[in-house]
Amino acid sequence: MADEPLVLGIETSCDETGIGIVRGHTLLADALASSVDQHARFGGVVPEVASRAHLEALVPTMQRALEEAKVTLADIDAIAVTSGPGLAGALLVGVAAAKGYALAADKPVYGVNHLAAHVAVDTLEHGPLPEPAIAMLVSGGHSSLLLVDDLTNGVTPLGATIDDAAGEAFDKVARLLGLGFPGGPIIDRTAKEGDPASIAFPRGLTAPKDLAAHRFDFSFSGLKTAVARWVEARERAGEPVPIADVSASFQEAVCDVLTAKAIEACRTNGVGTLVIGGGVAANSRLRVLAEERAAKHGIEVRVPRPALCTDNGAMVAALGSRLVAAGVAPSRLDLPADSAMPLTAVSVAG
Numbered sequence: 001m002a003d004e005p006l007v008l009g010i011e012t013s014c015d016e017t018g019i020g021i022v023r024g025h026t027l028l029a030d031a032l033a034s035s036v037d038q039h040a041r042f043g044g045v046v047p048e049v050a051s052r053a054h055l056e057a058l059v060p061t062m063q064r065a066l067e068e069a070k071v072t073l074a075d076i077d078a079i080a081v082t083s084g085p086g087l088a089g090a091l092l093v094g095v096a097a098a099k100g101y102a103l104a105a106d107k108p109v110y111g112v113n114h115l116a117a118h119v120a121v122d123t124l125e126h127g128p129l130p131e132p133a134i135a136m137l138v139s140g141g142h143s144s145l146l147l148v149d150d151l152t153n154g155v156t157p158l159g160a161t162i163d164d165a166a167g168e169a170f171d172k173v174a175r176l177l178g179l180g181f182p183g184g185p186i187i188d189r190t191a192k193e194g195d196p197a198s199i200a201f202p203r204g205l206t207a208p209k210d211l212a213a214h215r216f217d218f219s220f221s222g223l224k225t226a227v228a229r230w231v232e233a234r235e236r237a238g239e240p241v242p243i244a245d246v247s248a249s250f251q252e253a254v255c256d257v258l259t260a261k262a263i264e265a266c267r268t269n270g271v272g273t274l275v276i277g278g279g280v281a282a283n284s285r286l287r288v289l290a291e292e293r294a295a296k297h298g299i300e301v302r303v304p305r306p307a308l309c310t311d312n313g314a315m316v317a318a319l320g321s322r323l324v325a326a327g328v329a330p331s332r333l334d335l336p337a338d339s340a341m342p343l344t345a346v347s348v349a350g
Contacts, residue, residue: 005077005324008065008101009317010058012094013086013114014140015039015050017057019065020313021076022321027124029069030307030314033057040181044171045140051089058097065313073105078330080320083111083348084341085141091337099333108330111348112319113341114311115142118277120151120322121308121315130273130300134158136262138286139278139311140167140182143218143258145265146343148275151319152326157343158265159216162205166254166280169220173227173250177243187247188283194248196285201226201253206260216265223253255286263293275302277315282306323347 004024011018015036021029035053039045066072081098084091095111102109119135135146135155143161164172167184174183179190204219205211227250234241258280266274274294280286281303294301308314329350336348 005321006071006075007078007080007317007320007324008076009313009315009320010079010081010094010098011114011117011311011313011316012054012058012090013082013084014090014311015045015053016311017054017061018311018313018316019061020315020317021065021069021071022124022314022317024321024325025123025127027314028071029065030312031061031065031068032312033061036182043175043181045087047087047089050087051093054090054093058093073101076105076107078108078110078320078324080110080112080316080323082114082117082316083335084114084338086114086339088337088339091339095335095337099335103333109333109335110320110323110328111331111335112316112323113343113346115144115343116151116155116346117315117319119146119148119155119275120319121312122275122277122302122304123322124314124318125304125308126302129275132269132271133273133275134262134266134269134271135275135277136258137278138166138258138276138280140171141165142278143220144343145216145262147269147271152322152328152346154344154346159214159218159261161218161220162214163219163221164224166218166220166258167278169224169254170280172224176228176231177241177246179243184280184283187251188285190244191248191251191285194242194244194246196248196252198242198245199230199249201230201249203253203257206257216261218257218261220254223250251283251285255283255289258286259290259293262290263297263299266299267297272298273300273302277304277309279310281309319346
């Protein structure tokens, strides 16, 4: 509707330069430039390379988004930008750009939380978010369970990774198996040819003593090490490594733990909606297993399409749109780039 806020979102927290434009719950443009190929030879994201790539990509990506949405900067009601968490240098590029555009066009600016934006993007596909809801965010840097009572006012952390995030574990195991970077999509494809029950890899923080202290927390470091030890033992014995079986068994261990804890969080808190976001939410096995387990308990699972799971400007614009519609005050023009922005802060206060 024309009376809903028209919000532009800028995302530069890692290796994706994203510009999204949203009116209410309607996505008008989602322009993206990725530097992932520049990082592939290093086997992971290099912060300095990412920052320079954002500097080069931001203006042309902005132009593409405005053209796609058929609007000008003057038409925009507000600008939202990822203020944190993320790579400090990469965040600074986006925050500085947002301030410049906001000052030039005399528009309010909202510094928003990257993780909360991953929850908000679901509204572009499935409409308003039922509240309360449980959100599970799984990416290269984060594995978190959140209770979302009011996305514009704050979220309650229930659990998080205590070491490697799920996406980080995918990258490390893919590198171990010689599959390349980023690891998530490659392992997902490779696992389709393997047997997920062929190797009994451990499920981190699921033993009774661990659940007592870390009921909704995650740990994937031990799983990554177990995969490495298993592969090393095969190689020492001069036996071939069944790449597809290792991929499938590793993926099953990750998805088993993620979905089990997410469903338990829903049941414990009496919540009937589970939202899954972040890059790992694009994993096909995670989606299937979450749906199967949720159906047994009458829980609705909402997962955005894969293109909206990875970092993008649309998710930042979606959260900005919700903040504007709720009457939340914009941030000050001197808002910071906060690489350690806490989950309890959905936006930077004005």
